[in-house]
Ligand SMILES: Nc1ncnc2c1ncn2[C@@H]1O[C@H](COP(=O)(O)OP(=O)(O)OP(=O)(O)O)[C@@H](O)[C@H]1O
């Protein structure tokens with residue numbers, strides 16, 4: 001098994017707020033990892049770093065064995081070029097809490113946009129790919145709907161199809177079901193579970209819904225104070241946490 | 257009213273000039289608005305700064321002073337422009353600066369999450385603008401552009417001061433010829449009003465057709 005995502009001694013602060021403090025983290029190819037932790041503990045920041053939407057202060061992040069935030073230039077390490085970041089981003093797809101669909105495009109248009117413009121496929125090919133992906137997430141009937149005419153669950157499924165359209169090796173879900181009404185969580189979780197069944201796809205989900213962590217993950221990490229405090233299999237970590245802070249967090253979640 | 261009928265051709269000539277100058281300077285202003293409004297978001301700092309300088313300069317100085325400068329001062333510097341060129345350039349530059357601010361504000365109003373989504377999909381800067389940001393910003397711009405366009409049409413009356421026979425110029429001429437101002441001024445006002453009403457109706461149509469099939473976020 002090879003490492004897909006590696007964080008070595010990564011530090012990241014916003015002003016004086018330390019978000020990641022000498023952070024070390026590894027995810028193997030094909031692994032499904034859930035990250036839980038209190039609000040503000042840096043879970044979104046972690047995903048945004050992997051998606052190359054946010055840079056780091058120190059340390060080293062590698063994806064699929066290639067360094068993300070630095071490139072070799074002779075014997076020196078220099079800042080990554082735009083080109084390098086684009087290459088790295090093509091390995092990763094991301095789904096956001098608020099869907100972030102493009103409201104001026106139909107469901108089909110949203111999913112077809114990247115294959116068409118980024119991969120340079122023809123209009124026909126990119127729409128065929130988009131239609132196939134939308135069928136996979138159960139939205140064959142909604143190809144020509146604009147986002148504003150779709151339910152939250154449907155919008156999020158379009159967003160998942162859109163992220164999959166570039167065939168990433170890593171999929172990131174940032175609270176993908178948190179903005180949904182409870183009765184809509186199931187349909188999105190179902191789609192996420194289907195995706196996670198692909199052996200080669202590496203999946204990282206950030207969630208505060210323990211049901212989501214249980215359904216998707218084979219490893220759960222509890223993050224707090226800029227570090228991973230405790231990790232383990234979902235059953236072990238969620239039912240018998242060893243660390244006192246993990247226990248306190250889980251108690252608070254269950255009370256909520 | 258007989259008076260208006262008697263001088264109808266004078267007023268029609270004025271109307272023709274007003275419409276023609278409005279069209280020409282609005283086209284120039286639109287191009288400048290888009291260019292400099294988007295340039296404010298360029299990744300190149302030199303482009304960003306030039307855009308700011310242009311916007312601040314033309315927004316901060318009066319349109320009339322700009323027209324006079326083009327008309328009276330440029331010839332001393334060896335640049336001889338026709339009155340029409342002065343008018344189109346002056347109004348275009350001035351309203352282009354206002355318009356650029358509209359474009360900038362509307363681009364800024366596009367939710368940041370969509371920029372993240374576009375970046376995550378590996379869109380380039382141009383693709384993000386063309387596919388994601390501008391289509392949405394455009395719908396937000398429409399009502400603001402309508403305002404500016406009506407302002408511009410009314411501001412064309414300034415060109416009467418640089419010898420162009422627009423509606424205002426002709427109205428003044430008719431008043432001088434006929435020794436009567438009431439009905440001429442009233443008619444002139446009415447004509448400006450009708451132009452504005454037609455403009456806002458047409459712009460509303462365009463706005464509706466742009467947002468067809470979807471409800472734009474934060475607009476409706
Ligand atoms: N661009 C930014 N500039 C300044 N501060 C930021 C920025 N992004 C995040 N932060 C701050 O960093 C901290 C961690 O944010 P992050 O979004 O990663 O937390 P989180 O674990 O995802 O929290 P939540 O569960 O609420 O989503 C927060 O205190 C946040 O206010």
Ligand SMILES: [Mg+2]
Nearest residue numbers: 043044045175
């Ligand atoms: Mg978050």
